[in-house]
Amino acid sequence: MKAISYLLVFLFIISCTKQEKHPYTFYYWKTNLKFNNIEKDVLTKANVPFLYTRFFDVDKVDGKFEPVAVIIKDKSFDTEKEIVPTVFITNRSFINIHKEEISFLAKKVNDLIKKKIADYHLKVNQEIQIDCDWTAGTRDDYFEFLKQLKKISGKQISCTLRLHQVKDKNLTGIPPVEKVYLMCYSTSSPLENSDKNSILDLNILKSYLSKLEGYPIKKIEVALPIYSWGIVTNHLGKHKLINALSTKDLNNRDFKKISDNEVEILKDGFYFGNFLNKGFKIKVEEISEEQLENAIQFLDKKIDTYNIIYYQLDSKFVEGRIF
Template structure:
């Protein structure tokens, strides 16, 4: 009888934990210059629970002292989705170096004007939100924050922004952006161009260290951006590195490669591989993120953030086909 009671108690605990498992709606970032959708990408969007797709419109940089839009989007007829578009703008940190108050207003108006122009030109169904992506620093934070406030003032939209891991850990130095919602970028935990045995896309140990005090972050509305992309890091004879996007472990199954480990190989024959000319002796290391690693991150964040949606970076047939997005 004693063991029978323990059995039923165990069952009840299991059922209780299952019933209290948090559900997370999910969506995608779209980060290509030409807006187009393959059938697999359309299928992924239809399955997504969030009614938004976070779409990069253009970058902003300061070149020769002048603000310049870079990589402005174009669109073809295949880009059709029921989701609303959230215009997402990447702004370089140097854009805010030595910027004046008048230039902040000019920059905010120029960004809004170009968003509105592209929205009208391509008949996009935009949401009431504009997201700004910037890796601001302690030296640019005040001007960047002023830009966010000015953009909100002149647009009448909800202005949100991305939040990098170091900006959480060093919040007293980096400041708190004047927005009601942030998007926590849970990737790029280290540089892929350094000699390291870590996964530069996402090292869970590093992430946990940076976010150990995330539950104390003043902005409570936090969405979570998780990586589903992959790449290959090529190292030449001089130990110089370059990236080849969208490579995975299976791409190393090539008769011209010699396997070094599960995710590393050496080129044994000069030739073109993945659109790049690689010499014999070059090494390729692939980095990708498993569902198990994403699950570990989600479990950790559930202890820090009461409720959050997940935005996967990024929507691409190479990364969404056959993937499980329900965590």
């Protein structure tokens, strides 16, 4: 009986020390704000009260700032979550930008966010998130933009943080925000010939984030991937992407299986909305539960507490996945 008692105490201690699952929610990155029942159900179960929703992109075309793919809303887009407006801005928008243009851009971004909130009666919180892959050459102007946007909007401004911006922080600088969102995906280019998973390779992640605990901004949330895609390679070795493909899509009698996640096309035809020739190859990259768990275990050693924002909320990516 004494041995059984010791065993029960040991199991109790182990269960208590096991870390609780991280609170989580999602990014929503579609131009047409529209939910199906699967997406509604998964979002309802998420225990962070926010949905990070992309409102529009900003690019510079012929020297002028242009909003790109501005959201439209369907009546099915109904949620109790508070919306966090998120805006992607191309890095080239800040190349050779003039000082007066920075304030102009901040005002226009804030005005369009406010317009979309009013147009669609969106329930938002007090945060605006900016997503930009800034570099050493654009950092000062981008950081000034973040300051101007905070002043103009009166909101808390946060921004995304890419892996190279952690590793090379002395070059790329530290953004003037209180909270960053660490993007733990796109660890390499899918358009290069590589046997690595370009969405998430744990060895690359560990290499870039080896000194993450020393990053000056301590409020770090984590963005993790649940998306997938297919990489098509033609006869010349050139690549293109087909979004949202999974390995089950490779079950086709016109495909010859090369490996668990790669096939060769046996017959010219339209596949997944694209005309693909005989001899082309399709390699699917997707993220398993094990890959996510391994990434989380590593991040737990680097960050004390954090929420997870999964990219992205789409029934193709969330159905059947355990969060």
